[in-house]
Amino acid sequence: MRKLLTIVVADDHAIVREGLKLLLSTMDHVSVVAEAADGETLTTIVRASSPDLVILDLGMPGVAGVQFISELRTVAPRMKILVLTANIEPRTVRAVIAAGASGYLTKTGDPAELNAALDAMLRNEIYLSQSVRFAIDDPRSHEPPPLTGAALSPIPLTRREMQILSLAAQGLTARETADRLGISPLTARKHRENLMRKLSLHNTAEIAAYALRIGLPIG
Amino acid sequence: MRKLLTIVVADDHAIVREGLKLLLSTMDHVSVVAEAADGETLTTIVRASSPDLVILDLGMPGVAGVQFISELRTVAPRMKILVLTANIEPRTVRAVIAAGASGYLTKTGDPAELNAALDAMLRNEIYLSQSVRFAIDDPRSHEPPPLTGAALSPIPLTRREMQILSLAAQGLTARETADRLGISPLTARKHRENLMRKLSLHNTAEIAAYALRIGLPIG
DNA sequence: GTTGATATACGGCAGGTGCCGTATTTCGTC
DNA sequence: GACGAAATACGGCACCTGCCGTATATCAAC
CATH class of the missing domain: 1.10.10.10 (Winged helix-like DNA-binding domain superfamily/Winged helix DNA-binding domain)
Incomplete structure (x- = not known):
């Protein structure tokens, strides 16, 4: 029996939060304990409730991009951070992961990936959306990422x-x-x-x- | 007994589509018959399936803003159009309604508004999110603009x-x-x-x- | 300095593609 | 009932593909 996973959903779009909650409600061992529509609220909530994981939209107000991830990690070092964003820039993906996020989902991606992302992250792996996976695989981007043994290159191409x-x-x-x-x-x-x-x-x-x-x- | 309302969900963000579908699935007499991630697809689907209503994100690819609404109305004049967007500019709201949309929901707004919007639209009223209601003085005074000549030809396939x-x-x-x-x-x-x-x-x-x-x- | 991965290069062969014709039937519309 | 659109069907031809070999040069790593 797996432990219950407590999650905070952070996105300024209420409709997205609602969708996420409904999606998550279909999963076992998962509980959405709070939600936030801006960075300040999120920080407060995280401090107060120490969730296991936060699903974070990088586009919301008070979330100064990647730096906010670092800040969150100082507040709650063991909390997993799953970034959910419309941004598919390889540079952003790398920056987000480098800053300490454990997952990167694109809003255009298949919602079914949410499940896979949570599973992978619970195994202490890094999860990237299919659509941005090349960003890390690309040999030109190989600044040795400080990933915790996350093998996320299914098939390497030259x-x-x-x-x-x-x-x-x-x-x-x-x-x-x-x-x-x-x-x-x-x-x-x-x-x-x-x-x-x-x-x-x-x-x-x-x-x-x-x-x-x-x-x-x-x- | 009310007639079943057929709906197409159009948004380039899969997660938003999923959320909308889940939200709508909790309502009676409503059926999501298709979804689209870009304007061209949406036009094709509308042509093919003649839905009663489309929930449209103005930010998606191939949707050249407000003009796309006019085009949609030439394709399906009796179909209701509910715009769902992050944009809260009063000017945009007015332009969207003037172009023939019957509803305007903001993504930051309360998801419960979706229900209210559908109800209002089925009564042939215009529905605006609380947060943009100030943008238009008297929504009920709206007369749909006359349909202009086609000006739209995505190549028809059999x-x-x-x-x-x-x-x-x-x-x-x-x-x-x-x-x-x-x-x-x-x-x-x-x-x-x-x-x-x-x-x-x-x-x-x-x-x-x-x-x-x-x-x-x-x- | 040997090993392994990469990049280069050639060729045969069966089958598929893309472009060019033509022609008949079916079916809804006017 | 005439007409047009759609669906059906056939064939030639140059070219390309996908799969099977083999082989050499380079370069980084061990």
């Missing part, structure tokens, strides 16, 4: 494979891709085959769907 | 073409599509070619991207 994935998703043929990158069409084709095998994709449509799902920029 | 679009986007070949639909592979191919010409698509990747963009059910 830089080249990422490029080919993006171009293929835009409908470029192997020949066109090769021209664009200045390599042989046969090589482009090989990269494409490799990434397809890695990701268990079987045709161009699935490539495009995958690329869009992980939020890759598509022309 | 029912069959829609089906083929969806299946092709999932990576099915012409043969597989044909098997699924019980028609000749050559016919499936022809439908696919026709829809591609209509939509100016040139390969499977673009088909998949398009289908996902308009929110067609994939996978």
